[in-house]
Amino acid sequence: MRYLIKLSYNGADFCGWQVQPDAPSVQQALENALSTLLHASVAVTGAGRTDTGVNAIGYVAHFDAAGELDTHQLRYKLNAILPRSVVIHEIAPAAPEFHARFDATRREYTYFLHRVKDPFVDAFSYLYTFPGVDFEAMDRAAQALLGQHDFRCFEKTGADSKTSLCTVFEAGWHRYTPTHLALTGRQGGDDYWYFRIAADRFLRNMVRAVVGTLLEVGRGKRSVEDFAALVLPPDYDLSGEKVSRRSLAGESAPAEALFLSEVDY
Numbered sequence: 001m002r003y004l005i006k007l008s009y010n011g012a013d014f015c016g017w018q019v020q021p022d023a024p025s026v027q028q029a030l031e032n033a034l035s036t037l038l039h040a041s042v043a044v045t046g047a048g049r050t051d052t053g054v055n056a057i058g059y060v061a062h063f064d065a066a067g068e069l070d071t072h073q074l075r076y077k078l079n080a081i082l083p084r085s086v087v088i089h090e091i092a093p094a095a096p097e098f099h100a101r102f103d104a105t106r107r108e109y110t111y112f113l114h115r116v117k118d119p120f121v122d123a124f125s126y127l128y129t130f131p132g133v134d135f136e137a138m139d140r141a142a143q144a145l146l147g148q149h150d151f152r153c154f155e156k157t158g159a160d161s162k163t164s165l166c167t168v169f170e171a172g173w174h175r176y177t178p179t180h181l182a183l184t185g186r187q188g189g190d191d192y193w194y195f196r197i198a199a200d201r202f203l204r205n206m207v208r209a210v211v212g213t214l215l216e217v218g219r220g221k222r223s224v225e226d227f228a229a230l231v232l233p234p235d236y237d238l239s240g241e242k243v244s245r246r247s248l249a250g251e252s253a254p255a256e257a258l259f260l261s262e263v264d265y
Contacts (some may be wrong), residue, residue, distance in 0.1 A: 002064050003071070004094040005030075005044070010085040011055045012123075018024045018049045026050075026086060028101070030061070033082050037074065038065055048098045048107060048265045051205060053255030054125065060263045062100040068093075084262060106169065108198040108262040109207045111253065115191045120180045125192075126257040133218040135173050135193060141217045142171040144228035145197070145210065153230045154213070156205035166206075170198040173214075196261075205252055213250035222250070 007030070015023035019031075027044055034042040046061040071091040078088045112125035115133075145168045152164035173195050177188035195211055213230070216222040230248055 001066075001068060002096050002098055003061055003069065004090075004092050004098065004100070005061050005063065005088065006090040007059050007061070007086060007088050008057045009055065009059065009087070010020050011050060011053045013083060013085045015052045016050050017046050017059075018054070018055065021080050024055075026059075027061075029082060029086060030078075033078050034063060035066075036081065037077050038069075040066065043164065045100050045254045048202070048260075049204070050260055051208070051255055054258045054260065055256075056260040056263055059260060060100050060104070060265075062094055062098060103265050104263050106198055106200060106262075106264040107202060108170075108196065108264075109202070110259045110261040111164060111195040112257045112259075113193045113195070113211075113212050115193075118178070121145035121178050121192070124256060124259075128215065130215075130219055133172050133191075133215070134220070135218060137224055138214045138218045139173045140228040141214055141224045142173065142195070142197075142210075144224075144231060145171040149231035151203055151206055151231065153246055154206045154209035155246060157210075161203055164203055166199050166201050166203065168197060168199040170196060171210075172196060198262075207258060208252035208255065209246075209249050211253040211258075215253065216250045 009026050013024065014026050017026045019025050019028045027046060031042055031044050034044065042063050042065065044061050044063045047059060050056055071093075075088050075091050082088070112121070113128050114121050115129060117127065136204045148165060148167040150164050151166050155161065155164055173193055175188055175190065176192050176194055177186070178192055181188055195214070197207060197210065213222070215226060217224060217227050
């Protein structure tokens with residue numbers, strides 16, 4: 001039978017979702033735990049790869065097992081033996097043809113940023129204290145991402161994607177108030193932000209490269225129009241000369257502030 005599994009993980013302890021030689025991965029930890037409990041080799045297929053240090057909330061995967069499982073007991077036992085950085089939320093029977101990766105229609109990432117020193121968010125947010133960052137300009141620039149474009153300029157060099165076309169449904173910056181401030185009745189104001197982007201698919205390192213490049217817009221190092229030009233037809237810059245697309249975008253933002261926050265089917 002095929003089973004759907006929903007989980008969340010802190011990416012700090014892992015090289016990412018996908019199994020890597022001589023490095024801990026979430027996929028390997030989950031496969032090892034399931035194989036131990038089910039007394040058989042179990043392969044787990046996830047909704048997609050996350051890079052080293054990237055977190056996930058509500059990640060979706062599937063696995064096959066012989067016979068009918070007591071999913072409540074299996075979830076309890078998995079949470080008992082998995083590292084503290086991984087939690088299983090749900091295990092449920094799935095249709096035989098269900099595929100966690102290929103059936104996903106929408107994936108959402110959220111990137112957190114704070115502008116003041118704060119030990120209560122620092123582990124999962126990017127401290128960015130550069131003065132006078134223009135979040136309004138960054139939000140305007142992000143609108144150029146909407147729709148179907150070639151995003152190879154934001155893809156990690158050497159990635160093996162068959163296509164760099166992605167369709168972005170949502171992209172924008174938002175203020176928020178962290179829980180510890182809300183408890184005291186304070187507001188986050190302009191000190192706490194998150195960037196949310198949703199698409200049918202993402203390329204390796206794409207979201208972190210997008211955030212890093214948008215921050216250049218916010219600092220005035222790059223105009224809104226220059227950012228929009230990055231998703232023009234591939235392989236050519238504004239002068240028409242062939243270029244290395246990744247070199248046109250900015251540096252990638254740090255991984256610890258990025259969350260795969262939702263997968264839809």
